[in-house]
Amino acid sequence: GIQVEQSPPDLILQEGANSTLRCNFSDSVNNLQWFHQNPWGQLINLFYIPSGTKQNGRLSATTVATERYSLLYISSSQTTDSGVYFCAVPSGGSYIPTFGRGTSLIVHP
Amino acid sequence: DAGITQSPRHKVTETGTPVTLRCHQTENHRYMYWYRQDPGHGLRLIHYSYGVKDTDKGEVSDGYSVSRSKTEDFLLTLESATSSQTSVYFCAISETGVGVNSPLHFGNGTRLTVT
Numbered sequence: 001g002i003q004v005e006q007s008p009p010d011l012i013l014q015e016g017a018n019s020t021l022r023c024n025f026s027d028s029v030n031n032l033q034w035f036h037q038n039p040w041g042q043l044i045n046l047f048y049i050p051s052g053t054k055q056n057g058r059l060s061a062t063t064v065a066t067e068r069y070s071l072l073y074i075s076s077s078q079t080t081d082s083g084v085y086f087c088a089v090p091s092g093g094s095y096i097p098t099f100g101r102g103t104s105l106i107v108h109p
Numbered sequence: 110d111a112g113i114t115q116s117p118r119h120k121v122t123e124t125g126t127p128v129t130l131r132c133h134q135t136e137n138h139r140y141m142y143w144y145r146q147d148p149g150h151g152l153r154l155i156h157y158s159y160g161v162k163d164t165d166k167g168e169v170s171d172g173y174s175v176s177r178s179k180t181e182d183f184l185l186t187l188e189s190a191t192s193s194q195t196s197v198y199f200c201a202i203s204e205t206g207v208g209v210n211s212p213l214h215f216g217n218g219t220r221l222t223v224t
Contacts, residue, residue, distance in 0.1 A: 031210055043215040095140060095206030097213055099152040
């Protein structure tokens with residue numbers, strides 16, 4: 001099946017800093033999602049981004065499907081950004097999403 | 110937010126007892142999924158459903174069964190719970206299956222402890 005790798009595994013920031021999270025995948029995909037799991041355990045959709053760039057406030061994401069990676073940018077980080085960020089891709093044409101292990105982000109005030 | 114309700118939210122049970130977790134959706138989505146989340150393992154698929162009475166196994170299906178008798182409900186059953194099944198269980202839905210431009214949405218999870 002498809003392999004999904006996220007980096008870095010852990011990230012610690014001071015409030016106000018910017019960061020870039022990366023998701024690499026081993027096969028071609030026709031969609032990709034980014035999720036944020038908050039400290040209460042809820043999994044929140046951030047982006048559905050098969051290709052190109054999308055922005056939502058301080059967050060933006062870029063997927064380069066031909067090079068098999070996606071980037072999540074967080075600008076001017078806030079303590080509420082803390083949590084774990086996951087990317088998920090389907091395996092080829094299947095309906096089974098495969099998740100990376102996540103990036104754990106802690107933002108200190 | 111997608112209308113997904115998982116019940117119960119928390120459960121403590123003893124080894125060897127049967128347990129059923131329920132996922133209820135109000136979105137009329139075709140695909141439903143059960144995941145478990147454990148430290149160091151991320152999210153792993155247990156079973157999924159692509160329609161009423163149509164289900165298939167995921168990567169960690171041993172010890173679990175599922176049923177879907179109505180579009181809106183997807184049940185996960187542990188026939189005889191073991192301590193290794195202590196985990197947080199998430200239900201997810203997608204409209205047409207995530208391989209065809211259909212985002213995945215998650216419920217809030219069920220924390221299960223098997224003593």
